[in-house]
Amino acid sequence: xxxxxxxxxxxxxxxxxxxxxxxxxxxxxxxxxxxxxxxxxxxxxxxxxxxxxxxxxxxxxxxxxxxxxxxxxxxxxxxxxxxxxxxxxxxxxxxxxxxxxxxxxxxxxxxxxxxxxxxxxxxxxxxxxxxxxxxxxxxxxxxxxxxxxxxxxxxxxxxxxxxxxxxxxxxxxxxxxxxxxxxxxxxxxxxxxxxxxxxxxxxxxxxxxxxxxxxxxxxxxxxxxxxxxxxxxxxxxxxxxxxxxxxxxxxxxxxxxxxxxxxxxxxxxxxxxxxxxxxxxxxxxxxxxxxxxxxxxxxxxxxxxxxxxxxxxxxxxxxxxxxxxxxxxxxxxxxxxxxxxxxxxxxxxxxxxxxxxxxxxxxxxxxxxxxxxxxxxxxxxxxxxxxxxxxxxxxxxxx
Amino acid sequence: xxxxxxxxxxxxxxxxxxxxxxxxxxxxxxxxxxxxxxxxxxxxxxxxxxxxxxxxxxxxxxxxxxxxxxxxxxxxxxxxxxxxxxxxxxxxxxxxxxxxxxxxxxxxxxxxxxxxxxxxxxxxxxxxxxxxxxxxxxxxxxxxxxxxxxxxxxxxxxxxxxxxxxxxxxxxxxxxxxxxxxxxxxxxxxxxxxxxxxxxxxxxxxxxxxxxxxxxxxxxxxxxxxxxxxxxxxxxxxxxxxxxxxxxxxxxxxxxxxxxxxxxxxxxxxxxxxxxxxxxxxxxxxxxxxxxxxxxxxxxxxxxxxxxxxxxxxxxxxxxxxxxxxxxxxxxxxxxx
Numbered sequence: 001x002x003x004x005x006x007x008x009x010x011x012x013x014x015x016x017x018x019x020x021x022x023x024x025x026x027x028x029x030x031x032x033x034x035x036x037x038x039x040x041x042x043x044x045x046x047x048x049x050x051x052x053x054x055x056x057x058x059x060x061x062x063x064x065x066x067x068x069x070x071x072x073x074x075x076x077x078x079x080x081x082x083x084x085x086x087x088x089x090x091x092x093x094x095x096x097x098x099x100x101x102x103x104x105x106x107x108x109x110x111x112x113x114x115x116x117x118x119x120x121x122x123x124x125x126x127x128x129x130x131x132x133x134x135x136x137x138x139x140x141x142x143x144x145x146x147x148x149x150x151x152x153x154x155x156x157x158x159x160x161x162x163x164x165x166x167x168x169x170x171x172x173x174x175x176x177x178x179x180x181x182x183x184x185x186x187x188x189x190x191x192x193x194x195x196x197x198x199x200x201x202x203x204x205x206x207x208x209x210x211x212x213x214x215x216x217x218x219x220x221x222x223x224x225x226x227x228x229x230x231x232x233x234x235x236x237x238x239x240x241x242x243x244x245x246x247x248x249x250x251x252x253x254x255x256x257x258x259x260x261x262x263x264x265x266x267x268x269x270x271x272x273x274x275x276x277x278x279x280x281x282x283x284x285x286x287x288x289x290x291x292x293x294x295x296x297x298x299x300x301x302x303x304x305x306x307x308x309x310x311x312x313x314x315x316x317x318x319x320x321x322x323x324x325x326x327x328x329x330x331x332x333x334x335x336x337x338x339x340x341x342x343x344x345x346x347x348x349x350x351x352x353x354x355x356x357x358x359x360x361x362x363x364x365x366x367x368x369x370x371x372x373x374x375x376x377x378x379x380x381x382x383x384x385x386x387x388x389x390x391x392x393x394x395x396x397x398x399x
Numbered sequence: 400x401x402x403x404x405x406x407x408x409x410x411x412x413x414x415x416x417x418x419x420x421x422x423x424x425x426x427x428x429x430x431x432x433x434x435x436x437x438x439x440x441x442x443x444x445x446x447x448x449x450x451x452x453x454x455x456x457x458x459x460x461x462x463x464x465x466x467x468x469x470x471x472x473x474x475x476x477x478x479x480x481x482x483x484x485x486x487x488x489x490x491x492x493x494x495x496x497x498x499x500x501x502x503x504x505x506x507x508x509x510x511x512x513x514x515x516x517x518x519x520x521x522x523x524x525x526x527x528x529x530x531x532x533x534x535x536x537x538x539x540x541x542x543x544x545x546x547x548x549x550x551x552x553x554x555x556x557x558x559x560x561x562x563x564x565x566x567x568x569x570x571x572x573x574x575x576x577x578x579x580x581x582x583x584x585x586x587x588x589x590x591x592x593x594x595x596x597x598x599x600x601x602x603x604x605x606x607x608x609x610x611x612x613x614x615x616x617x618x619x620x621x622x623x624x625x626x627x628x629x630x631x632x633x634x635x636x637x638x639x640x641x642x643x644x645x646x647x648x649x650x651x652x653x654x655x656x657x658x659x660x661x662x663x664x665x666x667x668x669x670x671x672x673x674x675x676x677x678x679x680x681x682x683x684x685x686x687x688x689x690x691x692x693x694x695x696x697x698x699x700x701x702x703x704x705x706x707x708x709x710x711x712x713x714x715x716x717x718x719x720x721x722x723x724x725x726x727x728x729x730x731x732x733x734x735x736x
Contacts, residue, residue: 015677018678018681358407366670367671367675369664369682371627373661395408395547398548398549
C-alpha cells in the first residue's frame, strides 16, 4: 500500500484528537481557569500591558543582534567561571552535551522545550544514561512515552484518572485518582534522584547577555533542586532567549509569567556561574553547596537565519507563555497535535524554517483559521495569521 | 499553479482558487448566476456609489449544500485518507456540482439572497443613493491571499480595481466582512494611487440612522456573534452593538469571555471548512454552545460564513427553538422596510 502522505497522517492525528472527548474536557477546563487566572493577574498588576509593550521592543531589538548577544553572554559566563558554547546546529548541541555527559550517568532534568526541539532526552538515553524528567507534567509525558501537548502544561490533555493508572503501574501500588496523592507520589519517586544525580539539566526562560544570568521560572521547585543539588549543571538555551541587560531580563520574566496566568510564580532562579565560596581565607573555591561546574550551550540552529525574515522573525519574539494556545479554537479540540515541535502558528514557522520540514509546515499552516484571537492575547503582539499567510505563500512557491 | 504548489496545498483549496481565477467566484458557478437576488429591486448598474454583494450571501444555499456533501464525504472512508482536490473527488464519486447548484430550489435561493435584499432596503430607507454592478461585479479574490497565492491575488486585485474604475465607481459599500476587508485593506497594497472609498454597511447604517425610532416586532433576547473579519480585521466591534442596543424590543446579552475582540471563530475561515470539513463542524458546535449559554432566543451575526456555521451548529445540537438572523435582516425588520 502506498505510504500515507504527511498531510493525511497529520489529518488523521488531529481528527483522532478532536474525537477524543477526554482531550476536549481537559482543555475546556484548562481554558476556563487560564482566562480567569490571567484576568485576575492582569487586574492585580495593571502595569503588565505597558510592560509587555516594552518587552516587545526589547525582543525586536534582541532578535536582530542574537549573535552579538550570544558572544557577550559567553564572555560573561566564562568570566563567572562557567563554560559557554555556541552550537551552530542541533547536532552540534547534542555533540557538545553528549561529550560533557558521557555515558552511564544519572541525570535530573527540568522541563525544556528547546531540549524537546533537539531530542535531548532521547539522545542521552541512547548513549546509555538514565534521564529523569522532574517537572510533574513532563514526568507524566515521559512515563507515558508521549510528547508535550502544551508549552507550559505538557500533560494538559491527561486527566487525573489516567495519571493514577500510570503511577499505580510504576509503583506497583493501587493509587486513587486523587490529585494530592498523585503529586506526593511523584515527589516520593523523584526525591532521592536529585541527590544521586551526576548532572542536572535545564533550559532558561530568558538570559541577560551583560551578566550571563539565566532566569528560570517555576512553581514546583524541581528546577531549584535539579540545578542546585547535582555537581554539574548543564543548560541548553535557544539564542532567542538572549536580551541585553539584567533589567531587560527582569521585564521579560515578569511578562512571561503574568501571561502564563500567574500573579507571581513560587520560584525564580537566577544563575550566572558555578557555586563558589571564599569563606576560608578569602580563597575562592568552586563547588560549595551547588554545582562545581556550569555549562551553558546557546543553540542557533537556523535562528539567526530566521531573524532575517521580515514577517516570520516574530516567531522568535515568543516568550513561551502559552497564552495564545488557550485562545486558539483549533487547539481547544486538538491540543498540541496542531503543531510540530512547537504549536499553532509558531509551530508551523518552526517546522518550515528551523526543522526544514515544509510538508509538515504546510499541514499545520493550513489548519489555522487565521481568526486572529492569538494575536489579541499575545503579550508581544505576534501576528499569527500574518505569519501563517506568509508561510502559505512560501509553500505555494511564491517567495 | 505549479505542481509543487498543488502537492503541498490541501485538497479543496486549489479547486476554489481555480474557480476564482477562471470563473470569478469561489464556487465556479456560471457567470450571472449570483446576481439573481437583485432582480426586481431596480438598482442602477452604474453609480458612483455601489453596493458590493460578494460571493458569500449570493451563494449561501449552494455553499450549504456543498458543505453538507463534503462533510458527509469527510466522515466516510473516502475523505479520510485519499487526499485529492474536490475536482478529483467529483470525478471519482460522480458528483455533478454544477448540477447540484441547479437543483437547489428557487425558494432556498430566495432565502439565500434575503440579507442582501434587506441591506438594500435599509440603505434605501436611509436615503442613500447607490447602484449594484450585478454580474459585472468583480470577485475580491480575498481567498487567494489567505491561501498563499499572492501572485494570483495581485493580478486579480488589479483587474478588480480596473473594473471599478472603468465603471466610474468612487465609493463602495461592502457587506461581506471578508470582501470588505479585502477591498479596503488588501487591494491598496497592490495598487498605486488606490483612491476608492470603502465602507462597511454597518458604518453607513450607523451614520444614517440618527435618532430614527427602531422597534423589533416582538420582545426578544439577542446575542451577537462577532465575525472574525468584522471585529478583529475591520475593527467594527462597537458599531453592531450600538445598532442592536438602539432597537426597542431587543435585549442584548453577551457570552462570557468570548465577545468583541475575544469572540471565538465559528470554525469557517480562510478556506478551513473545505480542508477540514469535519473539524470545522466540531468548531461550529463549540461556538454555538458558547452563544447558547447566554440563553438568547436569536443569534445575530453579520457574515454569510458564520451564519452557515452557526445554523449547522444549532442543527447538530437540535436547537430549532433558536433562530439565526443576519444583522441586515434585523435592522430591516426594526425599520419596517
